Amino acid sequence: MTAPSAQTYWDALRGVADPEIPVVNIVEMGMVRGVEIGEHGVRVRFTPTFSGCPALHVIRQGITDALAAAGADAVTVENVFSPPWTTDDITPEARAKLETYGIAPPAPNGESSLFMTLEPEAVRCPRCGSFDTRITASFGSALCKRMYVCQACREPFEGMKSV
Amino acid sequence: MTETTEIMTETLILTEALKTALTARFTALADDEITLSHRVAEWTGHAPLLEEDIALANIAQDELGHGTLWLGLRAALDGSNADALAYHRDAAEYRNVPLTELPKGDWAFTMVRQYLFDAWEVLWLDTARQSSYVPLAEAAAQALREEKFHLQHTALWVERLALGTPESTRRMQDALNQLWAYALGLFDPLPAEADAVAAGLLPDVAALQTRWLGLVRGHLEGVGLSIPSASELSASPLPYSRSQHTEHLAPLLADFQRVAREFPESQVW
Numbered sequence: 001m002t003a004p005s006a007q008t009y010w011d012a013l014r015g016v017a018d019p020e021i022p023v024v025n026i027v028e029m030g031m032v033r034g035v036e037i038g039e040h041g042v043r044v045r046f047t048p049t050f051s052g053c054p055a056l057h058v059i060r061q062g063i064t065d066a067l068a069a070a071g072a073d074a075v076t077v078e079n080v081f082s083p084p085w086t087t088d089d090i091t092p093e094a095r096a097k098l099e100t101y102g103i104a105p106p107a108p109n110g111e112s113s114l115f116m117t118l119e120p121e122a123v124r125c126p127r128c129g130s131f132d133t134r135i136t137a138s139f140g141s142a143l144c145k146r147m148y149v150c151q152a153c154r155e156p157f158e159g160m161k162s163v
Numbered sequence: 164m165t166e167t168t169e170i171m172t173e174t175l176i177l178t179e180a181l182k183t184a185l186t187a188r189f190t191a192l193a194d195d196e197i198t199l200s201h202r203v204a205e206w207t208g209h210a211p212l213l214e215e216d217i218a219l220a221n222i223a224q225d226e227l228g229h230g231t232l233w234l235g236l237r238a239a240l241d242g243s244n245a246d247a248l249a250y251h252r253d254a255a256e257y258r259n260v261p262l263t264e265l266p267k268g269d270w271a272f273t274m275v276r277q278y279l280f281d282a283w284e285v286l287w288l289d290t291a292r293q294s295s296y297v298p299l300a301e302a303a304a305q306a307l308r309e310e311k312f313h314l315q316h317t318a319l320w321v322e323r324l325a326l327g328t329p330e331s332t333r334r335m336q337d338a339l340n341q342l343w344a345y346a347l348g349l350f351d352p353l354p355a356e357a358d359a360v361a362a363g364l365l366p367d368v369a370a371l372q373t374r375w376l377g378l379v380r381g382h383l384e385g386v387g388l389s390i391p392s393a394s395e396l397s398a399s400p401l402p403y404s405r406s407q408h409t410e411h412l413a414p415l416l417a418d419f420q421r422v423a424r425e426f427p428e429s430q431v432w
Contacts, residue, residue, distance in 0.1 A: 051305055052228020081301040084308065138316045139218040143225060143309070147214070163308040 004071040009035045009042055012070035016062040019055045020142045023101045026059055030089025033080050041074025042067050047085040050143040050163075087162050099126045104133075104148065104159035123159050125150035135159075175295055182240050184359035185296065187258070189237040190248070191353060191405060192287075194259035196230035197249055198412070199280060201419045202267045211270055218316060222277070225309045229284075232302045239298060250423035254413040261403040262345035264412040271324055271334035272342070278317035279346040282379050283371070285314050290366035299364070318382060325386035336388055343391045344401050350375070351404065 013035070016026045026032055034045035044063055048056050064075045087106035090098075095105035104123045122131040130152035137147035145158045177185070204223040210216035234245035262280065267273050288310060291303035324331040350372040352360075359365045383390060403409055423429075 048305075050225065050228065050309055051232050052224040052226070052309075054224070081305055082297075084301070084305045086308075137214040137218065138312060139214075139221040141217070143221055143228075161312065 003037070006035050006037055008070050009037075009044075009067055009072065012066045013044070013063065016059065016066050019058045019062075020053075020144070021098065021101065021103065023097045024090075024094045026063070028091045028094035028097075030085060030091070031059070041076060042072040043076045043078060045080045046077050047080050047089075049085050053143050055142075085163075087160060098160065099124075102126050102157055103145065104157060106160040106162040109162045123148055125153060125155060126157055127155045128153040133157075175297075177240075177296075180355065181359050181362060181364060184353070184356050185299070185364060186237050186240050187353050188356060188359070188365055189233045189240075191258045191260075193230045193233035193237070193248070194257045194405075195263050195280075195349075196226045196233065197419070198257070198259045198415060199263040199277075200224075200226035200230065201415055202263065202265075203273070203277065205267050206273065219273075222313050222316070225313065228309070229306045232306060236298055236302055246423070250420045254408055254416055257408065257412060257416065258405045259408075259412075260345070260348045260351075260405055261401070261409050261412075262342065262348055264409060264415055265342075265345065266411055268338065269334060271331065272338040274317055274320040274324060275335060275338040276342055276346075277313065278321045279342060279379060280349070281310060281314040281317050283346070283349045283375055285310050286371050286374050286378070287366055287368075290371060293363075294365065295363040321382065321388075322386050325383075325388050332387070339383065339388055340391055344396055344399075345403075347372075347396075348401065348404065353405075 010027065010032075013032055014025050014027045018024050018026060018029055018031075029049075031047050031049060032044060033047050034043075036043045036045075044067070046060065046063065060077045063077050067075045086109050088109045090105065098105045104126050107123065123133050123135075124131055125133050125148075128150060130150055132151045133148050134151060135146060136149050136156065140147045140158050144160055144163075146161055147156065148159050149156045200223045203219050203226065206219045207216060207223070210219055230249070231245060234243075234248055237243055237248070238245060262276065265276070268276075285307065288303045288307040292300055292307065294300045294303065321335070325335045326332070350368045352368050356365060356368075360367045380390060
């Protein structure tokens, strides 16, 4: 039996969902920086999103389980902080999935100023597509989200913070 | 707080004295985050608005995440264990500023404290991004992106309450009068930190204080609050410091550490 290839492991990682947002996987969210096959097993370079996010523990376990199921003998998940994860790392496919799921994808981050202003970018309603929306709460049900309401269709919705 | 973080090796040579200075600063930062996180989390289920309940739970979670970052940096230097440090040190061994251990008080007190702390943390992190100690520069860049949301939120609350009703204005001024001297404690340099500052490893807190004063004074006075004068402050200096805590820290830790101490063998909760 031949050892699984790096491609096999990448495919396995595409099966690991973000537990907070189960429609997207950790690869398309930009959380996986590298997969290396070495003498002592598979090493995954993983970038945490928000430092206090409780889902990170679940994701690390998910990585280990998925790679073991794909044939890895030993799995090491290494934290990589540089460069820090940014919502700009989320792929266009994942952005589309977020929107379909009802979460407005994050606006491009850019290098924002030290003291942020209130929502510089208009956020599009994931239900009706209107830009006539306003923020209703700066924090939401997870560290990565905030709350909005659409003034066109009246739908309250979540949006991803742009970091 | 159990995961270990592999730190990139850097070319910088750290002497024992510099390691000691970094360890002390990381401990102080972690202890500030942990104790403040606990105070903020005490609002969970009790905040005046559902949205604010959620906001404070988020802020508490972020601060605890930052505490984990700092203890991870410390672990890389001295091999310590984050859980052991968080849950098994007593009040006398904690190195947080007294500001963060004070009881949560009313809504105005909570918002003024958080605002003053957030402004300090944003500025500290912004400077630390340039640290010549790469693991610190990376952690600071990560935490800064989260902390900015806090500062935005609490700065708005300061404005809203200071310009709200006579009652909210009075409560804000009372909170500021009580908290100001404690907030200045954030800028006391740690013993033996000077060489690490000179080496470009750690931010110079004296320089930060100037930036912080410019920022918060402008905002607070801009919404009609008055900052206690230097003569008022010197008339009654605080007898507390990072190594001399108020009577409020021990009960906070008893609450925070209770489960870990009751079930020392447990790995997951």
